[in-house]
Amino acid sequence: MIYRATDNSLQQAPRLVTRLPGPRAAAWIARDDQVLSPSYTRDYPLVAARAQGCALEDVDGNVFLDFTAGLAVTSTGHCHPEVVEAIQDQAARLIHMSGTDFYYTPEIELAERLAKLAPGEAPKRVFFTNSGTESIEAALKLARFHTGRGRVLSFYGAFHGRTYGAMSLGGSKAVHQQGFDPLVPGIYRLAFNCSREELDELFARVCPADTLAAIVVEVIQGEGGYRIAEPRFLAMLRETCDRHGILLVFDEVQTGIGRTGKMFACEHFGIAPDLLCLAKGIASGLPLGALVARADLMSWGPGSHASTFGGNPICCRAALATLDLVEREYLANATQRGAQLRSGLDRLAADSPLSLGEVRGLGLMQAVDVLDESAPTGGQPLDPARRNRIIRAAFERGLLLVPCGRAAVRFCPALCVSEAEVDAALALFAEACQASGEVG
Ligand SMILES: Cc1ncc(COP(=O)(O)O)c(C=O)c1O
Numbered sequence: 001m002i003y004r005a006t007d008n009s010l011q012q013a014p015r016l017v018t019r020l021p022g023p024r025a026a027a028w029i030a031r032d033d034q035v036l037s038p039s040y041t042r043d044y045p046l047v048a049a050r051a052q053g054c055a056l057e058d059v060d061g062n063v064f065l066d067f068t069a070g071l072a073v074t075s076t077g078h079c080h081p082e083v084v085e086a087i088q089d090q091a092a093r094l095i096h097m098s099g100t101d102f103y104y105t106p107e108i109e110l111a112e113r114l115a116k117l118a119p120g121e122a123p124k125r126v127f128f129t130n131s132g133t134e135s136i137e138a139a140l141k142l143a144r145f146h147t148g149r150g151r152v153l154s155f156y157g158a159f160h161g162r163t164y165g166a167m168s169l170g171g172s173k174a175v176h177q178q179g180f181d182p183l184v185p186g187i188y189r190l191a192f193n194c195s196r197e198e199l200d201e202l203f204a205r206v207c208p209a210d211t212l213a214a215i216v217v218e219v220i221q222g223e224g225g226y227r228i229a230e231p232r233f234l235a236m237l238r239e240t241c242d243r244h245g246i247l248l249v250f251d252e253v254q255t256g257i258g259r260t261g262k263m264f265a266c267e268h269f270g271i272a273p274d275l276l277c278l279a280k281g282i283a284s285g286l287p288l289g290a291l292v293a294r295a296d297l298m299s300w301g302p303g304s305h306a307s308t309f310g311g312n313p314i315c316c317r318a319a320l321a322t323l324d325l326v327e328r329e330y331l332a333n334a335t336q337r338g339a340q341l342r343s344g345l346d347r348l349a350a351d352s353p354l355s356l357g358e359v360r361g362l363g364l365m366q367a368v369d370v371l372d373e374s375a376p377t378g379g380q381p382l383d384p385a386r387r388n389r390i391i392r393a394a395f396e397r398g399l400l401l402v403p404c405g406r407a408a409v410r411f412c413p414a415l416c417v418s419e420a421e422v423d424a425a426l427a428l429f430a431e432a433c434q435a436s437g438e439v440g
Pocket residue numbers: 130131132133134136159160161162218222223251252253254279280
């Protein structure tokens with residue numbers, strides 16, 4: 001049985017009872033404004049209080065339909081009872097013991113599970129982290145350590161995280177890197193879905209293939225706009241890495257753990273990486289990440305890399321419960337509801353070709369470009385300002401969405417989302433698009 005909200009007041013999302021933001025939310029935001037880092041990017045004044053499934057209540061009692069899943073994180077739905085039970089049970093047994101210094105069973109069980117699940121025939125080993133960016137850092141360090149090479153190739157539009165190595169690999173928005181020089185050296189960049197000729201030119205002119213430790217790529221660019229890798233592009237990268245002893249790193253921080261209807265997005269392409277980076281959906285909202293590597297590549301020894309909190313027992317128990325649920329029932333639901341969401345967005349885009357552009361994505365990872373309606377017809381330019389107004393108008397109707405890319409709206413609900421919730425979200429999104437002309 002797919003998970004649904006059990007609390008009466010959360011069952012009829014959306015249900016708005018105040019103007020937005022309500023008085024309590026406004027007061028909390030004023031306090032936040034005094035003490036939180038101004039680097040955070042809040043798209044609208046939502047102050048979350050509690051949630052179940054895809055329903056989220058704010059501090060004023062307004063109930064929203066959450067199509068963000070906390071940025072593609074609460075994969076099994078907010079506060080799934082099996083995840084909550086695993087967390088509570090583990091919290092009463094053992095909260096922490098530092099898995100890089102001692103042994104405890106949930107970490108071993110989860111590593112065994114991930115090693116078995118990860119694509120590719122070869123045996124795997126796992127390094128646990130607390131976040132996506134740390135999984136990328138671990139991959140970078142291991143790739144340099146194992147190959148003895150210093151250089152790395154990444155792609156325009158990529159987002160890999162905020163720590164120095166991951167940030168330096170990024171190529172999605174200048175603001176992510178601006179003011180933070182010097183970045184990690186030795187990083188080269190090509191267009192996502194580049195051609196064989198472009199890759200060969202890079203190798204011939206500036207970066208011989210045998211100086212590369214790794215090629216790091218998202219199977220579907222997330223923050224970059226839900227752009228899907230072409231099968232021939234991934235096949236070319238796999239072949240190039242095999243030929244030149246380069247490690248192929250798939251950043252599946254956002255696409256992994258069932259989001260696309262398969263456990264890992266690369267399974268749609270039949271291509272396995274050497275190193276697989278995970279985080280976000282893996283523990284349904286608890287901070288956990290993982291680097292899953294071919295066992296023969298984990299050639300580093302004690303002391304080379306570690307993390308005090310990485311693989312925390314509570315996070316590992318939450319992840320084991322998450323994997324149970326995803327394997328048992330959510331892969332099929334993500335495929336079915338993803339197809340429903342996709343055809344609904346395709347229909348909306350076809351009905352308003354001057355307003356909505358390309359729809360992209362796989363499974364429950366879908367985005368649609370927002371166009372400038374007022375531009376002369378033909379070759380409609382993207383309209384980031386209108387995209388932001390649509391997201392705001394959706395919020396004001398009780399639907400939570402987030403942006404991605406230059407002017408796209410992303411839909412990444414929890415994998416338990418129901419048919420009725422997808423229909424409701426599509427209707428609210430259509431209303432928000434209509435209203436966006438007046439809202440600004
Ligand atoms: C593809 C991808 N990689 C890495 C990251 C960084 O993850 P975190 O914010 O957990 O460090 C993100 C976060 O959005 C992501 O989407």
